[in-house]
Amino acid sequence: MEVRYRPGGWVAVTGPRTWLLVAADAAAPLVARCWELARAGADEVELVGAIAADGLRAVRDFAVAGFAEGAGQVIVRGAARVELTGTDGSTRVVTAEHVSTWVETRLDRSTVRLVLGGPVTEGSALPLDSGVVRAGGLDIELAQALVPAEPAEAVQAVAAPVVVSPAAVAVTVPETTKLPVDERTTHLPAEGTTEVITHLAWAVAEDPGATRARPATAAAPTLVPAIRCDSGHWNPPHAVACRVCGAGVPPQQPVDIPRPTLGALRLSSGDLVQLDRGVLLGRAPDVGSDQSVRPHVVRLRSPDGDISRNHVEIRLLGWQVFAVDLGSRNGTVVAPPADLPFDLVAYQPVEIVPGTVVSLADDTSFVFEVVG
Amino acid sequence: MTGEPTIRAGAATDVGLVRAANEDNYVVTSSVFAVADGMGGHAAGDVASGLAVAGLAQLGLAGVVRPEEVRRHIVRLNGDILAAAARNPEQWGMGTTVTGLCLVDFAGSPHWVVFNVGDSRVYRYAGGSMEQLTVDHSEVNELVAAGKLSPAEAATDPRRNVVTRALGSPTAPEPDIFVFPLAEGDRFLVCSDGLTGELDDGALASVLASWDDPRDAAASLVRAAVVAGGRDNVTAVVVDHVPAHTPPADDETAPRKVS
Structure with missing residues (x-):
């Protein structure tokens, strides 16, 4: 080197x-x-x-x-x-x-x-x-x-x-x-x-x-600055309304906490995967061994083969959730809750908000939901 | 993948050379492979870890399991252990780690769910390398995460046995859940900290590489940890996803037909 x-x-x-x-x-x-x-x-x-x-x-x-x-x-x-x-x-x-x-x-x-x-x-x-x-x-x-x-x-x-x-x-x-x-x-x-x-x-x-060296064992939890609503739900430091219950969040000094689950993906098959980490989805997904925090990996059935091996990835950064098309052959469509759907550009992460529908194929999609 | 995956497993446990009782328990069913490391006085630790593995053995009996059921099931076990402790004052404050793998159906195909509460661990051994799939819920691990302790210091820190999540807690702990698809040839090791406290990852890998039968591998690991000091109860469960003889066909992604 x-x-x-x-x-x-x-x-x-x-x-x-x-x-x-x-x-x-x-x-x-x-x-x-x-x-x-x-x-x-x-x-x-x-x-x-x-x-x-x-x-x-x-x-x-x-x-x-x-x-x-x-x-x-x-x-x-x-x-x-x-x-x-x-x-x-x-x-x-x-x-x-x-x-x-x-x-x-x-x-x-x-x-x-x-x-x-x-x-x-x-x-x-x-x-x-x-x-x-x-x-x-x-x-x-x-x-x-x-x-x-x-x-x-x-x-x-x-x-x-x-x-x-x-x-x-x-x-x-x-x-x-x-x-x-x-x-x-x-x-x-x-x-x-x-x-x-x-x-x-x-x-x-x-x-x-x-x-100080890098931890020898599996990655330690990601810390995020957070404030709480009156019901005790954790929120980003600048939140005005609680992301879980919608109640007002009183102003307060943020504290660093291990990042809470940011929500879940509800698959069109009915299955639920929690966003306590990223998610890789595809027909034959293969996650590199270089990631310090491994994402959930979901194998999707694709009898027609129109879902790519590694099709789309959900990444978490701080409190934000991003969708990234992994160069899939047939593309990924993102439909925000109050906006027109659009195609993801390969490898360009786009932030998604709760209620967003992400479609990989005609009959395969998921919704980003916030769960309490 | 066609047909049922072929899973083989082996398990071994030993009280070690120092402890008077073995408070570790494990469970191996056709779909659940787990270790529980109990804590509490008057053998209550054994009661707690026994309740945990008995509860986990119920998973899958009523048919196909989904990842969310694993999570709910573990949270329910917390209540079961608290209720048992409430009925018997000698068991007050008992708790247990619970860590392992469960075969689930997810999005229409078989996946593994790795679950963890506490400082027992799941490793994947594939292609000659070891990878820890769980993150310890331990005080030292959190200190390392916060940059207040180096990993080297963590290995000898007196707080290394303090777990920050356990079943039997007044507030139900959130289990870590990690989903991924089955891959033929994968070997998993589920173990209590009595194993990882004596053997480093390299030593674990060399034992896993030396034995083909998972029962031999589990027995050999436990023996090695006891020989290395055996300062705690030692338990190992080794799980193999045995390759089928027909390689799976997986063609190129087809372009979508446009109507």
Whole structure:
């Protein structure tokens, strides 16, 4: 694995298994949050959680990639783009144009190189294994391509890139990283070519993040900020009326709780599946093993074969519920409760509200219901 | 998939080397595979876990089960255990974990429901790798989730045996329920924390890989945990979905006919 960045106006955050490029100020709290997670070995889903913690509107453009043990994921939002290079030398670009949330793609061993790009880059690519820099692009070699990779470019003086000092990196890389110290630090540009971040609170070496690692067991519950109605139903912090009983919700200080069940999908067969996690539906659904929280998986009967193997997925983010068509052959139709039905665009998540009907085929659909 | 799936299961339990009584119980029927780890004084833990598995054995007797019935059934068991404790003061405060798999019919085809209350676990072993399907309802797991404890610290933390959900609670606990379709060749391990407290995932996987018959695998796991220390009651249920000989035909998605 080799990571290089191109200087630019965005911020890159890199850790042992995750890489982020985001249009944000280097001092933004989200950069600090992501750095804590990335260097502790968090996966890409945890990074997206940290980015979206202030709401999706707070950050427009980002690309996140994660890869470990032969599997991973790329998540792209706004003006960011990611170019994937396969073992056969073919390339593919993932963008999120005209998408209101984000676009994601799974990675496996057939991907050898990722290039995360913002709109502008300046100067040459510089090596960076773990750290935070002002960057316009990130170039990640996942595996040795069939064509030998270009030799690393010589370090040049650049406008004003910001790099965590070698000492700080050496101290703060978690012990779970198996790289020896010299390998972690040798790729850093020579002293004098970079401006070390020392004025930021999270750059200090005593940070407790260094000792924190990703839980070894199955994923822990997702926490959400919540307030309660008078009947005790949990609601999003800005709720005015209770999502379960409709009663007014008095103003109060939100508390973090494990996310409650957001409702259920009522299938046309009459079956009910609870939205305590996401749901993958299809004729022969196959969930990647890279997801930290496994969705429910529903196999739908399709005697005519017009439902695709992996057809549609319901994803939960905070209190929101999204429907994503997984590139199904015959498409997915979403009918909101008080609006005209429309076709989902493949891989573009659309938020759905209670009462929405999602149709996969003429006789196969489900309704998103809120249950108390 | 055509016809009934072929499921084989084996189970084993041992009191361990330290505890005076075995308060674990398990159940294996044609459609329910579960472990219950009881807690409470005066052998009340054994009563609670026994009530839980006896109740679970009822699932499926009245025909095809749906996932929602599994949830309702477990919530009802909470009331049964509370009622039993109310009738017998010695059993006051008894409780139990309950964790396992149930074959259900969902959307017209067979699916598994994994259910969990407490810190017993269900793993899937497929293609040579282990995956924990349940999330422990334990204090240390919640501390790890909140970033207040590292997983390494959690393994030795004195609070590691404190469960945050159990049957027998005054307020019925919400069981975790996880639905997914059957896949031939899958092997599942349902176990109490007496097993996972002694053997890490790698050790569990190597035992599961060594034995073809699920009864041998379950017995071997329990034996290994006792040899490793046996500080708690140890129970393992191994469930195999045996592959049929005819590979399932699954053609391309057909374009929808437009009338």
